[in-house]
Amino acid sequence: MDIKTLCLGLLSLDEACGYDLKKKFESLFKHFFAAGYGSIYPALADLAEAGLVDCREVPQNGRPARKVYAITEAGRTFFQDSLSRANPTHKLRSDFLVMMYFADQVDTDRLQLLLDSRIGSFHDAAAHIERITESWPSDSPAGARFVAGFGKAMAEAATRYIEENRHMLKGQAKSQRPDVHRQAHRLASGLEERV
Amino acid sequence: MDIKTLCLGLLSLDEACGYDLKKKFESLFKHFFAAGYGSIYPALADLAEAGLVDCREVPQNGRPARKVYAITEAGRTFFQDSLSRANPTHKLRSDFLVMMYFADQVDTDRLQLLLDSRIGSFHDAAAHIERITESWPSDSPAGARFVAGFGKAMAEAATRYIEENRHMLKGQAKSQRPDVHRQAHRLASGLEERV
DNA sequence: AAGAGCATGTAACCTGTTACATGATTAT
DNA sequence: ATAATCATGTAACAGGTTACATGCTCTT
Incomplete structure (x- = not known):
C-alpha cells in the first residue's frame, strides 16, 4: 500500500x-x-x-x-x-536487530547504549500512543483503538524482552582490539586521526 | 543500513x-x-x-x-x-495495521479473514524461528539467539494481542452497500464492466 | 515427466528520502 | 530575538523490487 x-x-x-x-x-x-x-x-x-x-x-x-x-x-x-485487495504486508526493518545479531563485534559500552536507547524509543512510542489516545472520545473508531493498542502492546513486549534478555549479550571489550577500532575511525569518513 | x-x-x-x-x-x-x-x-x-x-x-x-x-x-x-554508527533504525511498515485502522470500511468476512491470516503469519514466523534455532549448538552466538528470541517474542505478543482484541472490530456488513462494491470492482483496473 | 533446487546475473521500474527554496506569524 | 508553527512545493538521488534471461541436476 x-x-x-x-x-x-x-x-x-x-x-x-x-x-x-x-x-x-x-x-x-x-x-x-x-x-x-x-x-x-x-x-x-x-x-x-x-x-x-x-x-x-x-x-x-x-x-x-x-x-x-x-x-x-x-x-x-x-x-x-x-x-479489498489481498495479503496486506506487515514488515519490520531493523538495523537494531542487525546490530544485536553482530553483538560480539560491537564494544560493550556501545552495546549497552544501544540497548538503553532502544528501550527509550519503545518507551517513547508507548507514551506517545497513550498521550494521543487519552483524549479520544469513547465513541472513537474501533479500528483506531485497535491499532493504537497494538502499537502499545508491541512496544511494551519489546521493552520487556530486551530488559529480560540483555544479559545474554556482552559485546566485545573496548580495549581488546584497539588497532581495529583505530583503523575503523580512520576509515570512517575523515575524522582527524588523533592518537 | x-x-x-x-x-x-x-x-x-x-x-x-x-x-x-x-x-x-x-x-x-x-x-x-x-x-x-x-x-x-x-x-x-x-x-x-x-x-x-x-x-x-x-x-x-x-x-x-x-x-x-x-x-x-x-x-x-x-x-x-x-x-559503530549511531541510531540504528527499527521501523515497521504495516498495510495490515492500515487496514485495521479503516476496519469499518472493510466488510466483516474479509476482516475476519485478514485477522486469521495475520495470526497465521505470526504463528508461522514463530514456528520458523523455533525450527531454525532448535538445531543450534549451545555455544552459538549470543547475538543470534537474542535476535531469534526477539522475533519469537514479538510474534507471540502480536498473536496474543490480536486474539484478545479482535472482538473490538466488527467491520461493515457485506450487504450494506452493494452499490459501492459493484462500483469498486468496475473501477478496479479494467475488469470488464458487466451488469 | 514435472518440479524443486542450484547458480549466475541485468535492466527497467517504482517508491520514497533528502535537500533545497520561500516566507509570514505566533509563542517563548 | 529566537525558535517553532503554518504552508506550499520541486528535483535529484538512493535503494530495493520485479521481471527477465539461462540451464543443468536431483528428487518425486
Missing part, C-alpha cells in the same frame, strides 16, 4: 491539506507508517489529477493558500477497493 | 556465495530484513570492487561457477565501523 492510498484513506475520514495529513501520519500512524512532505504533496497532486479528490483553495494572510482536499465518490470507491 | 553492509556482516562470519547469502537472509533475518537476488548480487559486486571482499571462483559441473566471497581485513574494519 502506497502513500497515495493512505492519504486517500485519511481523506475518507475528513478533508485536510497536506500539512494536516503530515501531522496525522505523525500522530496516528507513527509506529507503523512514515511519510514526509516529499511524498505527501506529490501524492495529493496525483490523487487530484485522477479525480479521486477535489481541491479547494482557502486563501490565508501572509502564507500560501491552504489547499484543502476532499475525497470524491470515485475516491471513496477506489479506496474501498484498495482495502 | 543497506544490504551491502549486511552482506558484509554475514561474510564476516563465514565465506559464502550469493545464493548462500540469500538463504541466510531467509532463515536468519526473515523477520526483520528482506533481500532478493536483485540486491544481493549487485551488492557483492560492489563490495568486491571496493576491496572489502575477495572473490574466488569454484567451477561446478553443469552450472555457473560458484563465486565464493570472503571478507578482507579492510572489509572487517569497514563493517565494524558501520556497527
Whole structure:
C-alpha cells in the first residue's frame, strides 16, 4: 500500500491539506507508517489529477493558500477497493536487530547504549500512543483503538524482552582490539586521526 | 543500513556465495530484513570492487561457477565501523495495521479473514524461528539467539494481542452497500464492466 | 515427466528520502 | 530575538523490487 492510498484513506475520514495529513501520519500512524512532505504533496497532486479528490483553495494572510482536499465518490470507491485487495504486508526493518545479531563485534559500552536507547524509543512510542489516545472520545473508531493498542502492546513486549534478555549479550571489550577500532575511525569518513 | 553492509556482516562470519547469502537472509533475518537476488548480487559486486571482499571462483559441473566471497581485513574494519554508527533504525511498515485502522470500511468476512491470516503469519514466523534455532549448538552466538528470541517474542505478543482484541472490530456488513462494491470492482483496473 | 533446487546475473521500474527554496506569524 | 508553527512545493538521488534471461541436476 502506497502513500497515495493512505492519504486517500485519511481523506475518507475528513478533508485536510497536506500539512494536516503530515501531522496525522505523525500522530496516528507513527509506529507503523512514515511519510514526509516529499511524498505527501506529490501524492495529493496525483490523487487530484485522477479525480479521486477535489481541491479547494482557502486563501490565508501572509502564507500560501491552504489547499484543502476532499475525497470524491470515485475516491471513496477506489479506496474501498484498495482495502479489498489481498495479503496486506506487515514488515519490520531493523538495523537494531542487525546490530544485536553482530553483538560480539560491537564494544560493550556501545552495546549497552544501544540497548538503553532502544528501550527509550519503545518507551517513547508507548507514551506517545497513550498521550494521543487519552483524549479520544469513547465513541472513537474501533479500528483506531485497535491499532493504537497494538502499537502499545508491541512496544511494551519489546521493552520487556530486551530488559529480560540483555544479559545474554556482552559485546566485545573496548580495549581488546584497539588497532581495529583505530583503523575503523580512520576509515570512517575523515575524522582527524588523533592518537 | 543497506544490504551491502549486511552482506558484509554475514561474510564476516563465514565465506559464502550469493545464493548462500540469500538463504541466510531467509532463515536468519526473515523477520526483520528482506533481500532478493536483485540486491544481493549487485551488492557483492560492489563490495568486491571496493576491496572489502575477495572473490574466488569454484567451477561446478553443469552450472555457473560458484563465486565464493570472503571478507578482507579492510572489509572487517569497514563493517565494524558501520556497527559503530549511531541510531540504528527499527521501523515497521504495516498495510495490515492500515487496514485495521479503516476496519469499518472493510466488510466483516474479509476482516475476519485478514485477522486469521495475520495470526497465521505470526504463528508461522514463530514456528520458523523455533525450527531454525532448535538445531543450534549451545555455544552459538549470543547475538543470534537474542535476535531469534526477539522475533519469537514479538510474534507471540502480536498473536496474543490480536486474539484478545479482535472482538473490538466488527467491520461493515457485506450487504450494506452493494452499490459501492459493484462500483469498486468496475473501477478496479479494467475488469470488464458487466451488469 | 514435472518440479524443486542450484547458480549466475541485468535492466527497467517504482517508491520514497533528502535537500533545497520561500516566507509570514505566533509563542517563548 | 529566537525558535517553532503554518504552508506550499520541486528535483535529484538512493535503494530495493520485479521481471527477465539461462540451464543443468536431483528428487518425486
